[in-house]
Amino acid sequence: MTNPRIDNGYSEHQARKPVGQTSSVGFQVGVRRTLPLSQEQAWRLLTSPEGLSWWLGGLSALQLEPGQRFFSKEGTSGELRIVKPLEQLRLSWQRAGWEQASTLQIRLLAAAGGRTTISFHQEKLKDANVREQMKLYWEEVLARLTEKAEAK
Structure with missing residues (x-):
């Protein structure tokens, strides 16, 4: 009989969830840039x-x-839930072809030197593949914002 108090790491490894998966909101992703x-x-x-x-x-x-x-020309749809100018947007966000909407939260956080950190956090994503797609998508959005900001 095995002792349940002894863990060789195998059961812990099996019980781990994939990166970005939570029990309450499914898959989520967050990216930020200052x-x-x-x-x-x-x-x-x-x-x-x-x-x-x-x-x-x-x-x-x-x-x-x-x-x-x-409703965007590309088929993205949703509804604004929270609007706090200069600080936060929270909305439902759904791409064309998705079965359900995700929740997207965008925050603007004051950073040192008069800079601002923009954070995109998205939850209720279908699976790990969609999570990875959205991680790349939000990183591209931040790259465009950065490019525009640095051109000023």
Whole structure:
């Protein structure tokens, strides 16, 4: 009979969840980058027509108010839930072809030297493959934001 108090590491390894999986929100991903912009400048860039197109897709218009729904030309849809100017956006976010919406939270955090960290956190993703796709997607969005910020 084996002693349940003795663990050779095998059972612990088997019980581990894949990277990014939680018991409460399924798969999640978070990426962040600090930009050489004030929070005001970062907010303006993120919510400008050009900035919105990078993370939402082509929109005819979007009012930044809770309850506003959006549908991009690329098929991304969702609804704004929380809008705190200069600080936070929380919304449902669903790509065309997805069975269910994810939750996306974007935060702007003050950083040293007058800079701002922009954080994208997405949860309720279908699986590890979608998690990896979205990690690459948000890294690309941050790369575009950084490129634009550094050109100023």
